[in-house]
Amino acid sequence: MKKFGLFLLGIVAGLTLFLNLGSIIVLAITGAIALASFHYWRKSISMFAKVFWMTALVISLIGSVSNVGAFIGIIALIGIYYVWHKWNDRQVKPNMTKSDDPFTNFERQWNELTK
Numbered sequence: 001m002k003k004f005g006l007f008l009l010g011i012v013a014g015l016t017l018f019l020n021l022g023s024i025i026v027l028a029i030t031g032a033i034a035l036a037s038f039h040y041w042r043k044s045i046s047m048f049a050k051v052f053w054m055t056a057l058v059i060s061l062i063g064s065v066s067n068v069g070a071f072i073g074i075i076a077l078i079g080i081y082y083v084w085h086k087w088n089d090r091q092v093k094p095n096m097t098k099s100d101d102p103f104t105n106f107e108r109q110w111n112e113l114t115k
Contacts, residue, residue: 006083013079020073026063027070034060 034057041053 003087006087010080010083010087013076013083016076017073017080020069020076023067023069024073027067030060030063030067034064 037053037056037060041050041057044050044053
C-alpha cells in the first residue's frame with residue numbers, strides 16, 4: 001500500500017512538473033537576466049547605465065516573483081525527489097548482536113580487566 005501511495009504521489013508530482021515546465025524555464029531566464037543586470041549595474045559608471053540596469057533588474061525581479069507556477073513546479077520536483085528517495089530506500093537496519101554492541105564489548109572487556 002505504501003508503494004501505491006508513492007506511485008500516485010509520483011504521478012501527480014510528475015504531471016504538475018510537466019505542466020509547469022514552461023514557467024520554470026521562464027523563471028530561470030528572468031533569474032539570469034536579474035543576475036546579469038545586477039552585475040552590470042554594479043560595474044556601470046554613468047548614471048544612464050545605472051538607471052538602465054536598475055530598471056532591467058526591477059522588471060526581471062517582478063517577473064520572477066510573479067511566476068507562481070514555477071514555484072509550484074519546483075515543489076513538484078521536490079516531491080518527485082522524495083518519492084524517488086523513498087522508493088529506493090532499502091530499509092537497511094543493522095542487526096546488532098551482542099558482539100557488535102560497543103557497550104556490551106566494553107562491559108565484557110572491563111570485567112576481564114578487573115578480574
